Amino acid sequence: MSERPFESLSSRIDARTAVVGVVGLGYVGLPLAVELARSGYRTIGFDTKQSVVDGVEAGRSHVQDVSSDIVGAFVGEGLLSATEDLKRLSECDVICICVPTPLNKTKDPDLSYVVASAHAIAHGLRPGQLVILESTTYPGTTREVLLPVLEEESGLRVGEDFFVCFSPERVDPGNPVWHTRNTPKVLGGITPACRDAGVSIYETVFDTMVPVESAEAAELVKVYENTFRMINIALANELAQACDKLKVDVWDVIEAAATKPFGFMKFTPGPGLGGHCIPLDPHYLSWKMRTLAFKTRMIELASEINAEMPAFVVKKVADALNEDAKAVKGSKVLVLGIAYKKDIDDLRESPALGIVQLLEEKGADVEYHDPHCPVIADDGHTPLCNLPMSSVALTDEVIAGADVVLIVTDHSVVDYARVARLAGVVVDTRGVMRGVHANGRVEGMSGPVGLFAPPALRREA
Ligand SMILES: NC(=O)c1ccc[n+]([C@@H]2O[C@H](COP(=O)([O-])OP(=O)(O)OC[C@H]3O[C@@H](n4cnc5c(N)ncnc54)[C@H](O)[C@@H]3O)[C@@H](O)[C@H]2O)c1
Numbered sequence: 001m002s003e004r005p006f007e008s009l010s011s012r013i014d015a016r017t018a019v020v021g022v023v024g025l026g027y028v029g030l031p032l033a034v035e036l037a038r039s040g041y042r043t044i045g046f047d048t049k050q051s052v053v054d055g056v057e058a059g060r061s062h063v064q065d066v067s068s069d070i071v072g073a074f075v076g077e078g079l080l081s082a083t084e085d086l087k088r089l090s091e092c093d094v095i096c097i098c099v100p101t102p103l104n105k106t107k108d109p110d111l112s113y114v115v116a117s118a119h120a121i122a123h124g125l126r127p128g129q130l131v132i133l134e135s136t137t138y139p140g141t142t143r144e145v146l147l148p149v150l151e152e153e154s155g156l157r158v159g160e161d162f163f164v165c166f167s168p169e170r171v172d173p174g175n176p177v178w179h180t181r182n183t184p185k186v187l188g189g190i191t192p193a194c195r196d197a198g199v200s201i202y203e204t205v206f207d208t209m210v211p212v213e214s215a216e217a218a219e220l221v222k223v224y225e226n227t228f229r230m231i232n233i234a235l236a237n238e239l240a241q242a243c244d245k246l247k248v249d250v251w252d253v254i255e256a257a258a259t260k261p262f263g264f265m266k267f268t269p270g271p272g273l274g275g276h277c278i279p280l281d282p283h284y285l286s287w288k289m290r291t292l293a294f295k296t297r298m299i300e301l302a303s304e305i306n307a308e309m310p311a312f313v314v315k316k317v318a319d320a321l322n323e324d325a326k327a328v329k330g331s332k333v334l335v336l337g338i339a340y341k342k343d344i345d346d347l348r349e350s351p352a353l354g355i356v357q358l359l360e361e362k363g364a365d366v367e368y369h370d371p372h373c374p375v376i377a378d379d380g381h382t383p384l385c386n387l388p389m390s391s392v393a394l395t396d397e398v399i400a401g402a403d404v405v406l407i408v409t410d411h412s413v414v415d416y417a418r419v420a421r422l423a424g425v426v427v428d429t430r431g432v433m434r435g436v437h438a439n440g441r442v443e444g445m446s447g448p449v450g451l452f453a454p455p456a457l458r459r460e461a
Contacts, residue, residue, distance in 0.1 A: 005128040005161055006193055012093050012128075013201045016040040020201075021092030023117045025052050025082060027276070027346070028134060028169040029098035030063045031180040034070055036096075037079040038181075039205045044092060045082040046120075056082035064345055064372075065173055090124025094132065094201055097121075097146075098169065100276075101135040107283045109138060111145055118146050122153035130163040130197045132187075136222050136281050138288035142166040142215040143190055159191030165198035166215040168222030173275075174344040184208040188218030226281035227299060232267040233278070234302035237309055240269035243446035250446040251431040269445050271408050271429040272309035272351030274340025279306070279349045310354040312445075316427050317359065317404050320443050324425065326403055329363030334402035336419070337409020338370040338391075342430075345372040352408040353384060360385050367402075369394045371413055399423050407432060 003011070012018040018041055022033040025045040036043040047053050055062050059072025074080035089095060099113035114135055121131060131150065133142050147164055156162050167187040171180055185206040189195030195211055203209045212218050236254065243250035250269055258266035273279040282303065286296040318328050340350035347353065352368070353376075359366050368376075370391050378387040392398055394414070399405060399422040407416075410430035419426065420438035426449075433442045433449045442449040 006163070006197060008128045009093055009130060009163070009197055010200055013204065016204075018093040018201065019044065019091055021046055021089050021095040023047075023086075023089070023095060023097045023120070024099035024113070024135075025056060026098065026100070027063055027065075027173055028171055029096070030056070030061065030066050030071075031171060032096060032098060032134065032169070033080060034066055034074065035180050035205050037074040037077075040079075041094075041201075042078070043074075043080050044088060045080065046084070046086055046089065047082060048084060050084060053082040053084050056080070065171075065179065086120040087124065089121050090126060093128065094130045095121055096132045096134055098134045101137050101284075103280050103283055107287070109141075109284055109287055111137065111141065114141065114146060115149065118149035119153070122150045125150055125154035125156055125162060127156060127161045130165070130194075130201065132165045132167050132198055132202075134167055134169045136168060136226075136277060136284065137219060138223065138284040139216040139219040140288060141219060147190060159193045163194040163197040164190045164215070165194050166218040167198060167202065168218060170222070170225070173346060174341070181205070182207045184210050186210045186212055186218050186221045188212040188215045190215050220285075223281050223285045226277050227285060229267075230273065230278050230282050230306065231298055231302040232265070233270070233273065234305040236267040236269040237272075237312075238305050240445040241312065247447055249434075249444070249450070251434055251444070268431065269429075270309065270351070271313045271355060273306045274348070274350040274352075275346060276348045279303075310351050310358060313351075313355050313406070313408070313427070313429055314358045314362070316429075316443055316445070317364075317406055318362075320404055320425050320427050320441070323441070324403070327363075328359065331364050331403040332401060333359055333364045333366050334392075334398060334405045335366060335368040336370075336394075336405060336407045336414060337411050338368050338373050338376065339409050339411070342410045343372070343412055347373055347376065350409075355406070355408060357384055367392045367398070369398070369414075370409065370411065372411060394419075396422055 020036045020041045020043045022029045023046045025047040033043050033045045045056055059075045061068045061071045097117050099117050102110045104110045133146055158164050165187055170183050172178055185202050187198045189198055199209050199211050240250045257264055282299045286299045289296050321331050338352040339346055356366050368391060374391045376389045399419055405419055405423040405426045407428045407430055410432045416432045417436055420436045424440040426442045428442055428444050428449055
């Protein structure tokens with residue numbers, strides 16, 4: 001009698017002869033594919049973008065956290081390859097789905113990429129295959145959207161013939177400490193056998209496995225984590241606005257509160273939410289809950305507060321110009337940092353784009369400097385008027401020539417002491433100017449930024 005599907009898959013995993021497919025080679029898929037290859041599995045990356053496939057095949061990484069050296073080395077050893085040919089999914093014993101899960105304009109989930117991947121996999125689904133969905137989504141997606149396509153098109157049965165899990169990717173781009181391998185990996189299966197199959201491969205790739213009761217629990221873990229972050233950022237943003245009215249330095253308050261060794265976690269205010277996760281993921285949960293006649297009030301309120309931040313920042317710029325009897329219209333505004341967070345090159349949902357748009361609408365003459373994002377291209381989604389827009393060099397003349405220097409993203413490579421020395425007026429949304437000696441004025445999120453700062457933050461100009 002031939003081996004049963006579960007045992008057959010397990011023995012291929014144990015022997016590292018299992019072939020793994022990663023569908024979608026973006027910020028999540030490429031690092032995962034590299035870790036699978038590092039663990040000894042022949043890994044095939046699937047992507048619908050020819051440029052991505054060609055790049056990986058040529059040993060090039062297009063993801064900042066993954067070096068081309070590593071990609072090139074695994075490609076050279078035959079452990080990593082890439083293809084656009086989705087028919088080759090049937091070659092894989094394990095398939096990890098890492099495709100985008102955006103929201104549409106009305107903030108409803110767009111699962112079209114997941115559904116397209118499901119059809120491609122179902123086409124060649126065979127006994128003994130394991131499918132793991134990694135894309136962030138609402139609880140119920142794996143069982144209600146992915147599974148029916150796989151079962152109906154193949155005629156195979158989950159938990160017996162093939163296995164399906166959800167395991168949320170928790171990658172934090174640019175994080176120097178926590179990366180794909182050492183971030184604990186949550187995983188839930190459609191059935192206990194599915195969960196066991198998922199754990200059996202991922203425990204050879206990730207340092208710590210966190211199995212949970214069901215695929216739904218795993219889906220909810222991810223949206224809960226990001227909702228937690230989104231709500232706490234909203235609280236910090238609300239505090240900044242309250243501090244502005246109270247004339248109290250918000251950073252002083254937050255840093256002092258963060259010295260409490262228990263029961264407090266530090267979150268900081270900023271120009272608004274960005275990235276592919278925090279602004280979007282909570283809406284997956286609220287959408288799902290609306291279908292169950294339940295309103296997620298905390299999410300709605302927090303989104304509203306965070307969404308107001310770009311306008312709050314533009315008001316800070318207008319107020320700063322007003323002090324000098326200048327209008328926004330015709331003023332030169334130099335935006336420092338356009339990526340959605342420090343030291344990365346990701347522009348998705350970046351609040352800087354909304355801020356630049358609002359300033360342009362008011363007639364400001366906007367330039368930006370961001371060494372991580374040399375160009376903002378017109379991709380059909382970016383709402384700015386003057387595209388493409390290129391990063392200007394941070395020369396003394398550019399800094400001194402701006403009516404306002406607006407710090408939106410606090411990239412480490414920028415010399416803020418130099419900015420403070422040369423700029424006439426700075427609006428600092430990130431608190432990097434605290435304790436820096438400035439020749440001009442520095443406005444923060446809650447009023448003027450002074451020289452008082454804890455010793456660790458003091459910088460000489
Ligand atoms: N970026 C992050 O920091 C992060 C963190 C955790 C979770 N996530 C989640 O992971 C998922 C992927 O995000 P990402 O940032 O890697 O996206 P991405 O846009 O960087 O990459 C997705 C890739 O999938 C490809 N693709 C789209 N449809 C395809 C298909 N049908 N077949 C094969 N390839 C296809 C695209 O060409 C692209 O290269 C999303 O659900 C996201 O919410 C992202």
